[in-house]
Amino acid sequence: MKKYGFGVDIGGTTCKIGLFETTGDLAEKWEIPTDTSEEGKNILSDIAASLRGKMAERNIGKDEVEGIGIGLPGPVQPDGSVLLCVNLGWKEKNIPKEMGDLMDGIQVKAENDANVAALGEMWQGGGKGCKSIVMVTLGTGVGGGIIVDGKIVSGAHGAGGEIGHITVNPHESVPCNCGRKGCLEQYCSATGIARLAQEALAQDHEVSVLDKAAGISAKTVFDAYKEQDKLAGQIVEKFARILGKGLSNIACVADPEVFVIGGGVSKAGEVLIQAVNQYYREAAFPSCVHTRFALASLGNDAGMYGCVKLVLE
Structure with missing residues (x-):
């Protein structure tokens, strides 16, 4: 059985989303708008809806998804929470918990966007x-x-x-x-x-x-x-x-x-x-x-x- 992971790079204008096989192969990528209105309250739910839609479209079950990684434009605490994310309108927010709840308990981790870019280049890029x-x-x-x-x-x-x-x-x-x-x-x-x-x-x-x-x-x-x-x-x-x-x-x-x-x-x-x-x-x-x-x-x-x-x- 193939295993998958979702990569979500949240920017102030768009969220870049990728569906990957755990081998590192990119199966598909797409974007959705980043809704920063009302202090960004809809951002995570919009992403969750997009991920659930892609899982349904490709007939991917929850047990086939290893996890969801999220990159954020600002400092991220060790537990994946943020104290302030100006570009998104967020103040204190526990990203892994909120997104995990929206995705029925699928593992979620969050990090600063520059840090995950470095990790990506180390994994499959220039490094x-x-x-x-x-x-x-x-x-x-x-x-x-x-x-x-x-x-x-x-x-x-x-x-x-x-x-x-x-x-x-x-x-x-x-x-x-x-x-x-x-x-x-x-x-x-x-x-x-x-x-x-x-x-x-x-x-x-x-x-x-x-x-x-x-x-x-x-x-x-x-x-x-x-x-x-x-x-x-x-x-x-x-x-x-x-x-x-x-x-x-x-x-x-x-x-x-x-x-x-x-x-x-x-x-x-x-x-x-x-x-x-x-x-x-x-x-x-x-x-x-x-x-x-x-x-x-x-x-x-x-x-x-x-x-x-x-x-x-």
């Missing part, structure tokens, strides 16, 4: 074959997830893996979104790279293809870098130096087998990996200097994969 990885997500912000010996490092306050908010510049005057100053996210996110570019363009420089760009983004910077544009090279060098040195500090604590780089910025590809790896090696503790770098490979599905892996532990 496949490894047991200890650090996932770095370079998007609008900088997120992360730390897996050591196959286990998520969430920390005492659910903030394990918040690598975007390590301080890399104590002299920064502009505040980060978190309220502090000089965070990694301010330089290495998509918005951070665009900011570095705007600063570079405001200074004296040789003529650059970026001068004629319709808009400045991380993509335009890396596209220019691939064309060997000098100014883009300086911007990417600064980005890579900051991120490489930052990750060298993380390696001293987590000592991963591999850094898996994901998020929209990672679409720049191997040139990004090579640039960051260069500065990482220059700064790394000798025992960690050969830590491998890899691109994430599961894209937006990583969270669903990780959610299923949660319930198979």
Whole structure:
């Protein structure tokens, strides 16, 4: 008899849902809207209705479902509960209990969305074959997830893996979104790279293809870098130096087998990996200097994969 698991990655706009065989094969995926009205009171019941509908459609019995894993956009307590989930409108909520009750006692586990994405990449993605990885997500912000010996490092306050908010510049005057100053996210996110570019363009420089760009983004910077544009090279060098040195500090604590780089910025590809790896090696503790770098490979599905892996532990 086949066994299945559901992975549910809850975002502020949509819930990404995957039906998986316990081998790690994705059987089907779909999305439903995230109803954040009335403090998100309908979110879990909407998901439960969708899961029950899929089980009926595919004639899957309750005893064939190993469990339901749920990824959440915010800190998650060790028991899977949340104290506050701003994007969903939730305050104190015990996700495993409420969802378990809605699904007639099927096992439910919940974790932070970045952490489950890391778990998914370790299981079936860029970190496949490894047991200890650090996932770095370079998007609008900088997120992360730390897996050591196959286990998520969430920390005492659910903030394990918040690598975007390590301080890399104590002299920064502009505040980060978190309220502090000089965070990694301010330089290495998509918005951070665009900011570095705007600063570079405001200074004296040789003529650059970026001068004629319709808009400045991380993509335009890396596209220019691939064309060997000098100014883009300086911007990417600064980005890579900051991120490489930052990750060298993380390696001293987590000592991963591999850094898996994901998020929209990672679409720049191997040139990004090579640039960051260069500065990482220059700064790394000798025992960690050969830590491998890899691109994430599961894209937006990583969270669903990780959610299923949660319930198979």
